[in-house]
Amino acid sequence: MTVEEQLTEPEITRPTRSLTAVTARLLVSGGPFEMETAEIGGVATRVWKHAPAHMRAVVEASLEHGETAALVYGDERLTHAAFYRTTATLARRFVEDYGLAKGDRVAIAMRNYPEWVIAYFAATAVGAIAVPLNSWWSGPELEFGLTDSGAGVLVADAERIERLGDAPARLGVALIGVRTGSLPEGARTWEEALGEVAADARLPEAGLAPDEPCTLFYTSGTTGRPKGAVGSHRNLLTNIVSGSYSRFRSLMRLGLDMEEVQAYVDALGPAVVLCVLPLFHATGAQTVMLPTLFNGGTLVLMYKWDPEEALRLVDRERVTAITAVPAMISQMTSSPRLGEYDLSSLMLLASGGAPAAPALVSRTRSTMHDMLLGQGYGLTECSATATVNGGSDYLLRPDSAGVPVATVDVKIVDAAEQELPPGEVGEVWIKGPGVVHGYWRRPDATAATFTGGWLRTGDLGRLDEEGFLYIVDRATDMIIRGGENVYCAEVEAAVHEHPAVGEVAVLGVPDEVYGEEVGAVVRVLSGGELTEDALVEFLKPRVAPFKIPSRIRIVADELPRNAAGKLLKKQLKQEYGWSAEQG
Incomplete structure (x- = not known):
């Protein structure tokens, strides 16, 4: 069966080749996905042998692609x-x-x-x-x-x-x-x-040199102070090979040979990628922009996110791939004008930056033409990509974050930092060439997050017997609103600046569009006055708009806490109907 026939197969069937067999075929010596071992920070690490050595190699690659479009913005x-x-x-x-x-x-x-x-x-x-x-x-x-x-x-x-x-x-x-x-x-x-x-x-x-620093991508911390993740040339450029490897793995799982996949990729030509994610995000810059430009593709930029404008650009520019947060995909597939545009060029639709609900996968398949669907999991601290779930694997396991790329190790550990067997839930740890060198001028935070080449993600998850990762919760107190990380402590600190506030609990509220919205329960001091609108106006100059709570409850009674004095946020969610179960 050809690649085209496999992509349009109406029934979801199990992959015909095991991950072990496909991996063995991909990692052959002399091939594009050959690995070697490099010492990074004193830790022996598997790396892609043929990855670009430094960022200037991406720029120099443009000389090979001449007069084909690299950047499109409006009419420019x-x-x-x-x-x-x-x-x-x-x-x-x-x-x-x-x-x-x-x-x-x-x-x-x-x-x-x-x-x-x-x-x-x-x-x-x-x-x-x-x-x-x-x-x-x-x-x-x-x-x-x-x-x-x-x-x-x-x-x-x-x-x-x-x-x-x-x-x-x-x-x-x-x-x-x-x-x-x-x-x-x-x-x-x-x-x-x-x-x-x-x-x-x-x-x-x-x-x-590959391991010299080249970027500081800021990621918020539980203290509310953003931390700059120190990324090296190797950290970022690993994504170029990892992305290609993941696409080959997904297609070869269907029974195709490596040569058949390569011929298919060559026939498609350079990708035309619609960049709907902000470039200040690791996903936008590292998994979307870098591979597109290095491989001679076209990066189509948007002034701001608008689902109908995205559909128009797919039609006008013959876009072949989009990586977006689930909220964006949901808005595109539910657009009343979806049928007005020719989207036949779109071959890959991937989600990143936030977990996609399994229902979104089925809705996308029912409203858009057949194409490769997928999602990935990663953090700024591991240069955006650790695991990838694509093709038939994603259709069979839409709730999984996928399996690690070949250069990445993932393990699940308990509170004593002991590795857990498949099926057990614990903290997700990641090791590989994408793990950054630490936090900029934050030795304590670096020591708390990175150990022996491993990144402690703060996410809770489990691995199944085949190595597929499932993220079940976030150990850190964080809200993901449409792909944007909102740390509760930061917003709580800003709310506390209001003179009428006695205490506040900031928590995530389920939302159909953004996945989560920011909610706040605020206790007003005796004799103080505060309204929801007044609090919003107070916060506008203090925090970014996406961090301002859209669900606010003003109360007079003390907020519930446990014996250690910690706010019982789960109880508050249930009390105000903000839990996922209550919807």
Whole structure:
């Protein structure tokens, strides 16, 4: 049976080849998925032998792809050749005009503009460290990112510049404004900073090694203070091979030979990928952007998420792949205009950033044409990808996060850090070349999270007999709202700043669109006055919009706690009808 016939098979059948057999065929010596052992931080680690060595290799690959489109934004199109020239020019300006050296930090704060991509690669290609800042952050949060990272240069758009006010000048950060009008004194526009892009522009020399740091992706902590995960070139570029490996594994599980899959992939040509996730997320930058550009594909960018605009772009650009959070997939498949667009080019629809409900899988299959479906599991701290579930495996186990890619080990441990057998629930630990080197200037947090090459995820899960991972709960007190991590302690701290608040419990509320919404139960101090609307207005300048509770209960009685003084959030969820069972 051909690949096309397998993809349109109406009945869900079990894979015809075992994982063991497929893995053995994929990992042959001399093949594209050959592995070797490298010592990373004193720990022997399996790595992809043929992964790119450093970030500048992604930029240099654009020279091979010439006049095919690399970036599309609205009516703007940038070829791979133009992407290379522009990135090389900015990289040279960073070195010659801004004095950037290896290890210096360049912060990026903007929407998913083409300039985001160019600034990211220009910085990392010369050995600097790119610091993507959450564009949803408030002014104080953005300022924290600049201060904590020690960034010397900030590339930002008009919205982020307005939020920051005089912070860049106060901090001595050189500002480059993207798609903006007037700028603070001393700042330069993108065009001024870039200057002339010569036809023969080339990247400046830079000696880079795979395990040198190149990114700081911020992830929130239970204390409410974001932590910068220090990612190396190897951490990020592992995703390029891991993504390809996972696709081959899914198709070969159907009984196809490696040569047949390769011929099918070659016939499809370079991917056209709609990037609906923010690039400041590990998933957007590392599993969507990097493989697309390195393999000569086209990255189609959106100003902001809109399900009908996404459908229109799939039709117009003949998009072949999308990776989105489940809420986005749900909005696309339930759009009343779904049938108005030609989506036949779409071959892969994957979910990431949050677990997808099994019902979403069946709904997608019933409302859209046959295609490869899948989802992955990972954290910023393991460079986004640890396990992947795709193809027939995903249809049979839609509630599973999948099996680890070949270079990754996953184990389940108990409270005593002893490995548990299949079926037992415990904390998920991950080891592999994607595990970052720790947290930026946070030795205590690093020691608490990373041990002997292993990442303690804080997630609770189990493995079945075949090695499929199931995430059953989060050990950390965290809400995932449409793929955005919201840590309760951070929001609680902001709520507590209101003078009328005595205590507060922030918790996740089930939501059909976002998976979870932010809820808060607030006890007002005796004699104090507070309304739901007033609390929302109070929080707007203090935290990002997606962190502001949309479900609020104002109470006078003390909140329930256990003997140790810990808030009984499960009891509160049941009391207010916010538990998953109550819906």
